[in-house]
Amino acid sequence: MTVAAEALKHVWFHATSPQALRAEGGLTVFNKGEGCYLIDEDGRRYLDGLSGGAFVTNVGHGRAEIADAMAAQARELAYVSPYNFVAPATVKLAGVVADLAPGDLERVFFTSGGSEAVETAMKIAKQYHWLGGDQKRTKVISRRGSYHGSTQYAMSISGASHDFNNKIFGPLVPGCVHVPHNNCYRCEYGLSRPGCRTLCASMIEKAILHEGPETVAAIIAEPVPAAASIYPAPDDYLPMLREIADKYGVLLIIDEVIDGFGRTGSMFACQQWGVVPDIMTVAKGLTSGYVPMGAAIASKRVSARFEAASGREAGLNHVLSFGGHAVAAAAALKNIEIVQREGLVENSREMGKYLLDGLESLRRLPLVGDVRGRGLLACVELVRDKQTREPFRPQDQMSVRMTNYMRDEGVLVRTYQVVEFGPPLTAGRAEVEMIITGLERAILRFAADVGLA
Missing domain, CATH: 3.40.640.10 (Type I PLP-dependent aspartate aminotransferase-like (Major domain))
Structure with a gap:
């Protein structure tokens, strides 16, 4: 039995339905964390855009001390x-x-x-x-x-x-x-x-x-x-x-x-x-x-x-x-x-500004309604119509699609009506740029899916 199969049998996951967990990409087993990155059981490396999934690992993964x-x-x-x-x-x-x-x-x-x-x-x-x-x-x-x-x-x-x-x-x-x-x-x-x-x-x-x-x-x-x-x-x-x-x-x-x-x-x-x-x-x-x-x-x-x-x-x-x-x-x-x-509060402030500036540049894209945040806690709100601020409908599957498209870009995020970002406070320019470029591609891909490109 694989680790994932055993998990589905015995672990009661938080706030996630069994159907969602059994869907493709619904459950990921991570074996290791290094700094701003998580490594799954297949050896794929992801930028942890959520600090462990819930804005938690401020100092990053793998701190031996x-x-x-x-x-x-x-x-x-x-x-x-x-x-x-x-x-x-x-x-x-x-x-x-x-x-x-x-x-x-x-x-x-x-x-x-x-x-x-x-x-x-x-x-x-x-x-x-x-x-x-x-x-x-x-x-x-x-x-x-x-x-x-x-x-x-x-x-x-x-x-x-x-x-x-x-x-x-x-x-x-x-x-x-x-x-x-x-x-x-x-x-x-x-x-x-x-x-x-x-x-x-x-x-x-x-x-x-x-x-x-x-x-x-x-x-x-x-x-x-x-x-x-x-x-x-x-x-x-x-x-x-x-x-x-x-x-x-x-x-x-x-x-x-x-x-x-x-x-x-x-x-x-x-x-x-x-x-x-x-x-x-x-x-x-x-x-x-x-x-x-x-x-x-x-x-x-x-x-x-x-x-x-x-x-x-x-x-x-x-x-x-x-x-x-x-x-x-x-x-x-x-x-x-x-x-x-390590001056991580200061780094959060500096890299947070760099992140927000980069996200602001995406306002030119279709679907980007708003950008907001403080420090390394930021989001981009996606809308069907920028003028009316109409949110996406359930049938658009924006949350699932954008989350999966960002995974394809190697970045783990959380998406509801907004795409949320909160990487470890150790994140540098390379990580921020990975978020911004990955998000741009994901938005354009989703816009094409829903006919709003």
């Missing part, structure tokens, strides 16, 4: 319970993360990944208000089209695939209030900047007033929503959210699970907007995927309320068995060292 750091830690101490035990590596990592985080974000609750980090942030926000005597503050404001994870609470506050999730997994967690997204290319109000006066942010204030400020615990937002078509927030959007949160005593949670640790050209994306959240969630780039790990990082103001409490209520009533795992902490420490030592 991370593996060595993990092995060294495992030989000394692999695991202790996070209740009231801790390993030195975990303590050191908490300090490093706190030093890197913006503003007064200083208390770190470690998790096994991004969904858990969001779940943790929501519990921190609720208990923060409970300890302050605001027991009615239980609701959270999020955006349609957003993605914050797949656990029940994280899924409930996510706007992406909300209809599907509500139909299949409902009832979802109550108190999750969704407002219009901030995708300027597809503004839900049909407006454009600057005349819109950032109505999408103002609607968050209106939602708080409608629900009753005394019932709202938090606002959660991604600076650049990667799972929702990669649209960076307008310049004044996040500052407006900070102002609204302060005005009504609501906590601001910034989700940096994908954006963090250099992906958008700064250590954390919110720094580009000059905004410090009350809680920030991170994962993915924290360890570059060498081991699962995430975190919710709380401000001094938030953690101080727990410090001032007494009895059982003083502790966050939340436990994750593998939170702060010593081996994961060792991997994260070495990963962050590499990011800083």
